[in-house]
Amino acid sequence: RELSAAQRLPCWGKPQSKQILVLGLDGAGKTSVLHSLATNHVKRSTASTEGINAVCINTEEAKMEFLEIGGRESLRSYWKMYLPRVLVLIYVVDAADHERFPLAKELLHQLIQNDSTLPVVVLANKQDLKGAYCITDIHDALALSEMGDERKLFLIGTHVAEDGAEISSSMKDAKELIAQLVSEAQ
Ligand SMILES: Nc1nc2c(ncn2[C@@H]2O[C@H](COP(=O)(O)OP(=O)(O)OP(=O)(O)O)[C@@H](O)[C@H]2O)c(=O)[nH]1
Numbered sequence: 001r002e003l004s005a006a007q008r009l010p011c012w013g014k015p016q017s018k019q020i021l022v023l024g025l026d027g028a029g030k031t032s033v034l035h036s037l038a039t040n041h042v043k044r045s046t047a048s049t050e051g052i053n054a055v056c057i058n059t060e061e062a063k064m065e066f067l068e069i070g071g072r073e074s075l076r077s078y079w080k081m082y083l084p085r086v087l088v089l090i091y092v093v094d095a096a097d098h099e100r101f102p103l104a105k106e107l108l109h110q111l112i113q114n115d116s117t118l119p120v121v122v123l124a125n126k127q128d129l130k131g132a133y134c135i136t137d138i139h140d141a142l143a144l145s146e147m148g149d150e151r152k153l154f155l156i157g158t159h160v161a162e163d164g165a166e167i168s169s170s171m172k173d174a175k176e177l178i179a180q181l182v183s184e185a186q
C-alpha cells in the first residue's frame with residue numbers, strides 16, 4: 001500500500017489546484033459519489049479503496065482535485081495527514097448505517113477540531129435505502145450544530161442508486177456547491 005504516491009499524483013499538489021478531501025467510513029459511498037460526480041452518470045463502486053483515490057473534476061467555475069482516502073480502520077490514521085492542504089472537506093456517511101453513526105460523528109468532530117473555518121459538506125448518502133435517516137436525523141446524529149459558528153457547513157442527501165442513469169439533482173447541486181466553495185476558499 002503506497003500512500004506516499006499522493007505526492008506523485010499528476011493532479012494532486014500543483015499550487016494552482018483546488019484540493020478537496022473526501023472522507024468517511026468504509027462503505028459510505030465515497031468512490032461511488034466521486035465516479036458519479038466526475039461523469040454525471042451514476043456509477044457504483046465495486047471495490048473498497050485500498051489507499052487513496054484521486055479524481056479531477058472540472059466545471060466552468062473551477063478545476064477541482066478530489067482526494068479520497070479509504071475509510072477502513074487501517075487507513076483512518078492517514079486522514080488527518082492531508083487536512084492541512086485542503087480547501088474543503090467532503091464527509092460522506094451511509095444514511096442507513098445507524099450502528100456506526102456514533103463512530104462517524106466522533107471521527108468527523110476529531111477531524112475539524114483544530115480548524116474552525118474549514119468548510120465542510122456532509123453528504124448523507126444512500127437515501128434510496130429503506131431505513132435511511134433523513135437530513136434532520138443525520139443532523140442530530142452527527143451533532144452538526146456543534147461544528148462551530150465560523151464554519152460554512154452544508155448537509156445534502158444523495159444517492160447513487162441506478163447504474164447508468166443521470167445523476168440526481170441533489171448530486172448536481174452538491175457539485176455546484178463544492179465548486180462555489182472552492183472558488184471562495186482560494
Ligand atoms: N443503495 C446504495 N448503495 C450505494 C450507494 N452509494 C454506494 N453504494 C454501494 O455501497 C458500497 C460501498 O460504496 P463505495 O463507493 O465503495 O464506498 P467507499 O466510501 O468508497 O468505501 P471505502 O473505499 O471502503 O472507504 C458499494 O457496494 C456501492 O455500490 C447509494 O447511494 N445507494
Ligand SMILES: [Mg+2]
Binds near residue numbers: 031
Ligand atoms: Mg472508496
